[in-house]
Amino acid sequence: MIERTVTVASASGLHARPARIFVKAAAELPVDVLVAVEGKKPAKARSMLGVMALGATQGTEVTLSADDDAEGAGRAAVDQLAELLATDLDAVETDA
Numbered sequence: 001m002i003e004r005t006v007t008v009a010s011a012s013g014l015h016a017r018p019a020r021i022f023v024k025a026a027a028e029l030p031v032d033v034l035v036a037v038e039g040k041k042p043a044k045a046r047s048m049l050g051v052m053a054l055g056a057t058q059g060t061e062v063t064l065s066a067d068d069d070a071e072g073a074g075r076a077a078v079d080q081l082a083e084l085l086a087t088d089l090d091a092v093e094t095d096a
Contacts, residue, residue, distance in 0.1 A: 018089035
């Protein structure tokens with residue numbers, strides 16, 4: 001199991017637009033990733049409702065976890081999503 005803890009950088013936390021960007025990125029990954037906030041049940045990173053229910057605000061530490069395989073897909077997925085959370089997604093331009 002690969003785990004990585006990261007601090008949410010977006011001003012609005014993991015809500016609305018940042019949550020949508022995060023969930024969309026998670027859905028495109030080849031492995032399932034869980035996201036957890038201390039004191040709450042982990043949520044699938046692909047679940048918009050689950051991610052928003054975590055109530056992660058700016059500055060909240062979240063832990064991402066995934067099973068790894070011989071190709072390192074779990075580690076790559078966790079690293080990619082951690083990079084997103086460490087970015088102010090409110091300021092990122094998107095296509096949709």
